[in-house]
Amino acid sequence: MMTKNHPENLTQEAQILYDLVSTSSVSGDERSAAEVFVRHASALGLDAHIDEVGNAIALRSTHSDDTTDHRAVQIALLGHIDTVSGYIRVRVEEGDLYGRGSVDAKGPLCAMLIAASRANLPDGVDLRVAGAVGEETTGSIGARFISSRWRPDACIIGEPSGFDGVTLGYKGRLLMTARATCPNTHTAGQQPSACDQVSRFWARILERVESFNSGIDRAFDQIQATIRELASTSNGLEQHARLEGSFRLPPAVGPKEITTLMRETRDAIVADHPELCIDLTFEGPEVAHATDRSDPVVRALSASIREQGHRPRPKLKTGTADLNVVAPIWKCPIAAYGPGDSSLDHTPNEHINLQEFHDSIEILIRAIETLAHELLARERESVCLSS
Incomplete structure (x- = not known):
């Protein structure tokens, strides 16, 4: 049973976001929000825990012991659970959810969590969701901890791009x-x-x-x-x-x-x-990092946006994100995506449109499914060529 009193008529998805936004998680004090994340992730059927540095982790694997013809492919969905300081009364007004972190970046994080639980995955996929701590600090302790322990074949960074935007890179x-x-x-x-x-x-x-x-x-x-x-x-x-x-x-x-x-x-x-x-x-x-439209993650997200009837908008951002931390280490296909208007990041008017939030979940579901099939096909081809 969740502890928050939700406004009337919120969907299950919006309730998850409302709970997380309602739980303060200023950098360095993320534990309570991580616990909320873990409760919801577990309720969604994922294997969830808080790791050694405080990251909120949710795992889903379709790699069975009977699968012997190839290794599992790993897809990382890396968001962050911490926020900057500044209290904003959490409320829903005219379809918008107000609150610190609603855009940066609990909206994208919750969208990834829900999509991870609902994607129709083939056998042989290791799907990992992280709500990293400390992203809003220069240390990025959460992402640095994860970067040394995960080795994904592809990664989606959870940052606001707008439901029809795909962020190809960030400045250093x-x-x-x-x-x-x-x-x-x-x-x-x-x-x-x-x-x-x-x-x-x-x-x-x-x-x-x-x-x-x-x-x-x-x-x-x-x-x-x-x-x-x-x-x-x-x-x-x-x-x-x-x-x-x-x-x-x-x-x-x-x-x-x-x-x-x-x-x-x-x-x-x-x-x-x-x-x-x-x-x-x-x-x-x-260090700055930028990919291009041929990147498999960019292609999967862009195709999913088109399937929803929208035109994808590639973006390059002048800020930094945990993408800058993990991209040079993982050296895998990577891009950032998530609902929300990034111009509202860190502002006293931070809010996210709930319809956009729901749309982004559907886009992420399809993108994850596309990535999973493409990565598995490549892995099987690699096994065949090496045998």
Whole structure:
């Protein structure tokens, strides 16, 4: 028996989503939501548990002991169960479910869970659903744990793309902190302040970024640089300034390259102004990843969207997701899909249309079935060729 009091006239599918959205799961405090996920997954007939790092896991296998002509093919449905902070009263208004995480990304996660339980799978399929913890943090602890233990033949990432959208890729990322310290001086003096130091550094970085972006029209292929925080303090003897910057990186530029660029820029400034001292630290490096429309996951999702009478919309996103974490490791067909308008991510008005949520379940069911048959056919062909 579920503990939430649902609004009237909610479908079983919407009740599952309502329960999960109603259960707070800010990054680092996901346990209660993971337990709700496991209860619903078990009720749907899946083998569910919470793993060592707190991920909510649901498994379904059609690989019997009698199947000896090929190995089981593994399909991963990787969503995340954590959310950013910010309370939104959970409610249903005019067919929309409001609440933190309804779009990012409990809507996509619940759609995958339900689809996994309903897909008509042939023998020899290992289907795995994960509500990963920590996706909204730079550590992505849940996805990193899973990436070292699963070896899927294909993966769908549960992120909002709209029920008729398929996300082919995400940009990379690097977070930087520049710190400057200098003796306290009078503002009428000639020596640059700590704030001057980090400001000059950032201005030079922007020049390099603008030079790289010159002639590049598509945002996905550009470097995006943003100041996340700028602060200064003084104890009367020393000045301290801190600038936190975020870089969204295209496929042509990795975290190592942008790190080198920033250090070279810092060193050049210090060479011209030996009195300056700027310390740099970095975190959250992720490499951009993009596939194309020929990817088997993209094809399966696109075909399913067409079968539902819609035209699939391929997308490239300027943010990052757990796709960036697992794609370089798994090296399998991969794309992101899920209901919801991603422009509502992290906003005080976050909500998901329930009809879109239901439509996405049907799209996922068919896509999973298509993928399963294609992967099994390839596996059998591989066995025949090697025998």
